[in-house]
Amino acid sequence: MANGVIAIEEKNFYQQSTNKYSGILSWLLTTDHKRIGLMYLYTISFFFIVGVIIGILMRLELLTPGKTIVDAQTYNTLFTLHGVIMIFLFIIPGLPAIFGNFFLPIQIGARDVAFPRLNLLSYYVYVVGAILVFISLFLPGGPIDTGWTFYIPYSVRSSTNVSMAILAAFILGFSSILTGINFITTVHRLRAPEMTFFKMPLFVWATYATAWIQIIATPVIGITILLVIIERTFGVGIFDPALGGDPILFQHLFWIYSHPAVYIMILPAMGVVSEIIPTFARRTIFGYKAIAMSSLAIAFVGYLVWAHHMFTSGMSDTARWVFSLLTFIVALPSGVKVFNWVATMYKGSIDPQTPFLWVMAFIFLFSIGGLTGLVLGSLATDVHLHDTYFVVAHFHYVMFGGTGTIFFAALHYWFPKMFGRMYFKKVANIAVLLFFIGFNMLYFTKFIMGYMGMPRRYYDYLPQFATLQEISTVGSWILALAIFLMAGNLIYSLRKGPKAGPNPWGGVTLEWHIPSPPPMENFKEIPTITHEPYDFSQLKEMKNES
Amino acid sequence: MSSAPSVHTETVDFVMLYIVGISVILLLGITITMIYFVIKYNRKKGNKPVDIHGNIWLEIIWIAIPTIIVLSMFYYGYTGFSEIRKIPENAFEVDITARMWAWEFNYKNGLRTDTLYIPVNKPVVLKLKSMDVNHSFYIPSFRIKEDAIPNKINFLSFTAARPGSYDVACAEYCGLNHSMMYTKVVAMEKTNFEKWYNNQASEESR
Numbered sequence: 001m002a003n004g005v006i007a008i009e010e011k012n013f014y015q016q017s018t019n020k021y022s023g024i025l026s027w028l029l030t031t032d033h034k035r036i037g038l039m040y041l042y043t044i045s046f047f048f049i050v051g052v053i054i055g056i057l058m059r060l061e062l063l064t065p066g067k068t069i070v071d072a073q074t075y076n077t078l079f080t081l082h083g084v085i086m087i088f089l090f091i092i093p094g095l096p097a098i099f100g101n102f103f104l105p106i107q108i109g110a111r112d113v114a115f116p117r118l119n120l121l122s123y124y125v126y127v128v129g130a131i132l133v134f135i136s137l138f139l140p141g142g143p144i145d146t147g148w149t150f151y152i153p154y155s156v157r158s159s160t161n162v163s164m165a166i167l168a169a170f171i172l173g174f175s176s177i178l179t180g181i182n183f184i185t186t187v188h189r190l191r192a193p194e195m196t197f198f199k200m201p202l203f204v205w206a207t208y209a210t211a212w213i214q215i216i217a218t219p220v221i222g223i224t225i226l227l228v229i230i231e232r233t234f235g236v237g238i239f240d241p242a243l244g245g246d247p248i249l250f251q252h253l254f255w256i257y258s259h260p261a262v263y264i265m266i267l268p269a270m271g272v273v274s275e276i277i278p279t280f281a282r283r284t285i286f287g288y289k290a291i292a293m294s295s296l297a298i299a300f301v302g303y304l305v306w307a308h309h310m311f312t313s314g315m316s317d318t319a320r321w322v323f324s325l326l327t328f329i330v331a332l333p334s335g336v337k338v339f340n341w342v343a344t345m346y347k348g349s350i351d352p353q354t355p356f357l358w359v360m361a362f363i364f365l366f367s368i369g370g371l372t373g374l375v376l377g378s379l380a381t382d383v384h385l386h387d388t389y390f391v392v393a394h395f396h397y398v399m400f401g402g403t404g405t406i407f408f409a410a411l412h413y414w415f416p417k418m419f420g421r422m423y424f425k426k427v428a429n430i431a432v433l434l435f436f437i438g439f440n441m442l443y444f445t446k447f448i449m450g451y452m453g454m455p456r457r458y459y460d461y462l463p464q465f466a467t468l469q470e471i472s473t474v475g476s477w478i479l480a481l482a483i484f485l486m487a488g489n490l491i492y493s494l495r496k497g498p499k500a501g502p503n504p505w506g507g508v509t510l511e512w513h514i515p516s517p518p519p520m521e522n523f524k525e526i527p528t529i530t531h532e533p534y535d536f537s538q539l540k541e542m543k544n545e546s
Numbered sequence: 547m548s549s550a551p552s553v554h555t556e557t558v559d560f561v562m563l564y565i566v567g568i569s570v571i572l573l574l575g576i577t578i579t580m581i582y583f584v585i586k587y588n589r590k591k592g593n594k595p596v597d598i599h600g601n602i603w604l605e606i607i608w609i610a611i612p613t614i615i616v617l618s619m620f621y622y623g624y625t626g627f628s629e630i631r632k633i634p635e636n637a638f639e640v641d642i643t644a645r646m647w648a649w650e651f652n653y654k655n656g657l658r659t660d661t662l663y664i665p666v667n668k669p670v671v672l673k674l675k676s677m678d679v680n681h682s683f684y685i686p687s688f689r690i691k692e693d694a695i696p697n698k699i700n701f702l703s704f705t706a707a708r709p710g711s712y713d714v715a716c717a718e719y720c721g722l723n724h725s726m727m728y729t730k731v732v733a734m735e736k737t738n739f740e741k742w743y744n745n746q747a748s749e750e751s752r
Binding site: 072073076145146147151153154157158241242247248281282283284286287288289290312313314317320321324325328329331332335336338339340342343345346347348349350351352360363364367368371372374375377378379380381382383384386387388451452453455456457458459460461462535536 | 557558561562565566569572573576577579580581583584587588589593594595596597598599600601604605608609612613616617619620622623624625626627629630631678679680682684686687689690691692693695696697698700713715716717718719720721722723724725726728
């Protein structure tokens with residue numbers, strides 16, 4: 001310290017508890033948004049790995065035509081569980097529950113979310129949902145085999161544990177809704193003095209827009225799930241045509257949630273990108289208002305496109321072209337973001353550290369995903385490509401190459417802040433490269449197979465697809481290696497990484513003004529905001545802060 | 547003139563080329579620009595960053611031009627799609643029933659087969675229904691599919707342009723043997739087709 005006095009180290013949130021317990025109970029009963037964020041991190045990461053392993057098994061089965069390692073029934077349950085776990089247990093909760101929880105309050109200058117105990121409840125609701133998924137694997141009837149979309153009539157014919165599995169999804173939906181309510185209230189009521197909406201960081205804008213989708217869309221799938229359970233249990237004919245119901249009605253109700261759900265998945269990721277680029281380019285974001293408004297536009301227009309999942313279902317031709325047109329419109333605000341992000345790199349002072357490399361991978365992979373969305377939004381091409389591997393490739397590029405890479409980027413960006421340590425950068429960067437290679441081998445081949453006519457959810461395939469299927473499987477091994485390397489590096493660095501200071505990257509949003517790891521109450525005093533969110537002239541002042 | 551299995555095949559391939567072509571240009575533009583900036587403005591070069599907040603004209607341009615582009619993509623997609631939704635008056639009609647896990651084709655003369663036989667150069671309309679769960683009738687070579695839904699009749703219309711035998715797959719997950727519902731559509735020259743159509747006994751299937 002400047003005057004020779006040894007500073008007494010302040011306690012961080014690992015050492016202080018919001019309750020009177022110590023040890024594990026002080027975590028399990030915490031109301032500290034940072035501890036809750038970490039509990040989500042560990043739980044969600046576990047389910048992500050489970051989902052990856054199932055994916056590896058699926059690709060192993062598809063390595064050769066005919067049976068390779070499992071039979072058809074097992075394969076059908078594998079792809080169902082892969083979807084259910086990845087979507088409901090990883091991607092939908094992932095970024096909001098982990099990084100939204102940890103950083104949204106800090107970024108707006110608050111000490112916690114608006115409803116800390118509701119926050120803890122949301123976590124346990126998630127855990128109960130996860131346990132129900134697990135239980136559904138072992139009850140008589142066996143694991144669900146309907147695909148994650150559980151279309152009627154098959155989902156009311158299957159003798160597997162459909163009701164238990166979708167009940168799990170119902171409960172998980174409440175975790176999402178409660179988190180959404182918490183975040184909206186937090187943003188409206190707990191911003192620090194002088195932090196107007198247009199001084200909020202873009203990660204906060206993104207998480208806020210996402211929260212609105214979580215609240216408004218999730219109840220629709222909730223009700224639909226209940227109706228399916230009632231139909232299976234009591235034989236009430238709502239969707240099942242054998243009982244006088246309408247299977248197309250099911251598809252509409254399902255997709256009215258599940259399409260906005262994909263914007264729940266991508267918007268927070270886009271928010272993280274808007275944080276990482278300014279920090280590593282050390283200049284303000286280009287087009288702050290455009291990016292903020294585009295998040296709201298995506299959230300809104302995202303409600304209007306759901307039936308592009310149903311172009312071959314037999315709905316009217318008018319419905320088909322209307323939804324096609326709207327689907328093209330929803331692409332535009334995402335394009336606006338990509339252009340503004342690249343423009344932010346112009347005349348920056350760029351230090352391409354690991355988080356920035358993940359963002360570069362994201363821009364390439366998400367662009368491919370988004371552009372192939374145009375192919376699918378077009379009626380003529382969709383009629384050919386619907387329910388083929390082309391769709392599987394498209395959504396893996398946007399969900400995994402999009403949200404997935406940013407999940408990794410966020411981990412590497414905020415790791416020093418959350419854990420007070422840095423990871424080994426060379427290893428981290430090798431993992432990015434390996435991931436990029438494995439990912440494209442695994443999924444680009446699927447675009448080609450899809451156009452050649454390879455349908456999805458197929459246990460077996462015709463001989464003309466064999467070579468591409470092999471390449472795709474080898475890609476999955478390289479991808480798995482990359483994830484293993486990345487995870488190993490981070491886990492090892494939790495204990496053995498070099499200690500990190502408050503601001504290893506030179507960021508200027510509020511989390512970089514406080515110690516790493518942060519103290520329990522985040523700030524000694526709630527700051528009064530005098531700067532724009534990405535004003536790097538603050539860096540000089542900040543060197544004196546700690 | 548060309549050797550495509552159906553006229554619609556070429557239409558869809560054109561729309562695909564159009565959208566993918568523009569997409570590749572956009573993707574390359576974005577990626578190359580990004581890599582160029584990362585190299586040119588690398589911190590090691592020591593240049594001071596410049597805080598450009600935005601540019602309203604740039605925002606307008608990169609909303610307006612993509613809007614025109616996507617609207618053109620929508621247009622070609624729509625017109626291409628309309629080809630398979632018009633049912634010409636003289637269309638050759640086949641009723642298709644899907645079930646777990648096979649297709650059944652019923653012709654107007656009472657014929658029933660498990661392979662689809664159609665004449666070339668004559669519009670065909672397929673009427674689709676299912677006996678149990680959702681299926682989807684997919685002919686990759688013709689670039690067409692439509693779902694077969696229980697208690698509902700969906701339709702698909704196309705014209706085969708040259709004789710040949712083409713795969714038909716089920717494209718809506720329908721349980722255990724979803725991947726094993728392959729059959730063929732066999733397009734035959736007019737005389738061969740008429741011989742086949744008129745010579746088969748009504749309940750015989752090949």
